């Protein structure tokens with residue numbers, strides 16, 4: 444339940460956009476895994492069979508690439524790395540043991556969120572370039588077979604990296620209580636903001652006083 448005293452963290456458009464990215468990501472992970480190993484081929488039933496899975500996967504990939512990039516443009520300013528982020532990483536083991544006192548005060552996003560953000564950007568570019576090179580029948584025939592084989596390897600590795608990164612993102616969203624509310628309702632409690640993002644909380648309250 445959100446409280447009327449809660450503060451706004453995301454606009455409606457930002458949340459809608461985030462969930463479009465999340466849904467395309469899940470569709471891509473399932474269709475990609477279906478094509479990756481025979482034991483997961485049953486997942487093709489969700490997309491209308493093997494041929495449809497093969498046809499749809501790269502097109503959904505293009506939709507995800509464009510929407511992730513636009514999402515990244517919305518948030519890049521808040522994910523720039525600073526000195527305090529390095530200190531935050533050093534004291535992370537303390538925070539994991541519920542001793543958050545030694546962590547430097549965090550702004551809108553902490554260093555962990557920034558690492559997830561930049562790994563997603565890198566993963567998305569690797570997936571796009573490798574995916575285009577291996578895309579039959581449109582682009583693959585243009586490239587030497589050695590490069591296409593290398594692209595297939597890069598595609599599989601970057602997909603696994605991205606899935607691990609997003610699993611971590613979802614785990615953190617559930618583990619840090621009160622975060623999911625930010626992406627479901629767009630608001631967070633004042634206690635959450637003060638505890639996890641005190642510098643951002645200060646900025647918001649200064650704005651409120653104006």
Ligand code: HEM
Pocket residue numbers: 452461464465468511514515518522552556557560563609612613616622623624625626
């Ligand atoms: C079901 C899957 C997902 C869940 C449950 C989830 C949950 C969340 C939550 C709770 C936040 C707010 C965190 C905060 O404000 O501190 C958030 C922010 C964000 N999420 Fe997700 N997310 C999911 C999938 C994705 C995917 C697939 C991507 C990108 C490929 C993504 C990219 C982002 C970005 C860029 C932000 C803004 C934070 C930042 O810039 O670091 N999310 N997500």
